[in-house]
Amino acid sequence: MNKRGYIAIAVIVLLAAAAVAYFGFLRQPAGPSASTKGKILVALDAGHGGKDPGATSGDYTEKAINFAIVKKIQSLLASDPQIRTITTRSVDVFVPLEERIRIAQDGGASIYVSVHVNSFTQSDVSGVETWVDTTRKDSDPSWTLAAMLQDALSLSTGARNRGIRTQESYLQRTSMPAVTVEVGYITNPSERTQLLDGLYQDKIAAGVVTGIRQFLAWRVTNPPASSATPATTPTKATAPSTTKTTTPATSTTKTTPTSAKPKP
Ligand SMILES: [Zn+2]
Numbered sequence: 001m002n003k004r005g006y007i008a009i010a011v012i013v014l015l016a017a018a019a020v021a022y023f024g025f026l027r028q029p030a031g032p033s034a035s036t037k038g039k040i041l042v043a044l045d046a047g048h049g050g051k052d053p054g055a056t057s058g059d060y061t062e063k064a065i066n067f068a069i070v071k072k073i074q075s076l077l078a079s080d081p082q083i084r085t086i087t088t089r090s091v092d093v094f095v096p097l098e099e100r101i102r103i104a105q106d107g108g109a110s111i112y113v114s115v116h117v118n119s120f121t122q123s124d125v126s127g128v129e130t131w132v133d134t135t136r137k138d139s140d141p142s143w144t145l146a147a148m149l150q151d152a153l154s155l156s157t158g159a160r161n162r163g164i165r166t167q168e169s170y171l172q173r174t175s176m177p178a179v180t181v182e183v184g185y186i187t188n189p190s191e192r193t194q195l196l197d198g199l200y201q202d203k204i205a206a207g208v209v210t211g212i213r214q215f216l217a218w219r220v221t222n223p224p225a226s227s228a229t230p231a232t233t234p235t236k237a238t239a240p241s242t243t244k245t246t247t248p249a250t251s252t253t254k255t256t257p258t259s260a261k262p263k264p
Contacts, residue, residue: 043104050094127160149211156207
């Protein structure tokens with residue numbers, strides 16, 4: 001083939017590539033992509049990371065166990081047509097607590113589940129716990145999420161059920177239901193062996209996924225107060241003081257059916 005022939009072929013190839021790119025662009029849906037539209041967003045947080053190892057035992061670190069479990073949860077939920085996930089860290093990096101919350105909030109997550117491993121000075125202590133910020137109201141759905149996660153987690157792992165615990169934490173700064181699951185004690189020798197075992201991590205992940213699915217099913221008949229009262233618009237917040245007789249949003253949450261708050 002002569003030089004002119006090569007140029008002609010090159011021009012045809014370039015035109016074909018341009019056409020494919022152009023019509024491919026036209027097929028792009030507007031707004032949210034078809035793969036994410038309508039899906040519920042679940043924020044998954046692998047506790048600690050980077051310079052912050054969390055609890056340790058010898059060379060074993062909590063941050064690595066948390067990360068492995070979150071990866072398994074994420075992979076189990078990937079096949080769910082109703083759910084998509086967002087993680088607060090995708091590598092071994094330190095992420096401040098405020099940043100973790102911001103990622104979930106900005107992403108529009110419906111729930112926030114933080115995964116941690118526990119430690120204690122006495123090595124005989126073992127089992128699973130779920131933590132809720134102590135300032136959450138009795139009507140806050142975080143309690144329901146915690147109850148479902150705790151039950152599912154203790155059932156799937158067979159670990160000692162240490163119940164739901166409360167303390168004041170950074171999780172009070174989320175508008176979405178938020179909990180921390182403490183999936184076991186790294187300071188208990190036999191539980192540490194299990195926490196490092198991939199098959200046991202699978203059981204933990206399966207339990208968390210069951211709890212998340214149960215909560216999202218419950219949520220269908222118990223929607224957030226904000227979606228139940230669409231009349232409350234952001235513009236009211238900037239309106240003159242004459243609107244102060246408007247019922248505060250907080251009072252509407254009291255009408256939400258109260259979940260069973262655990263006994264101390
Ligand atoms: Zn931790």
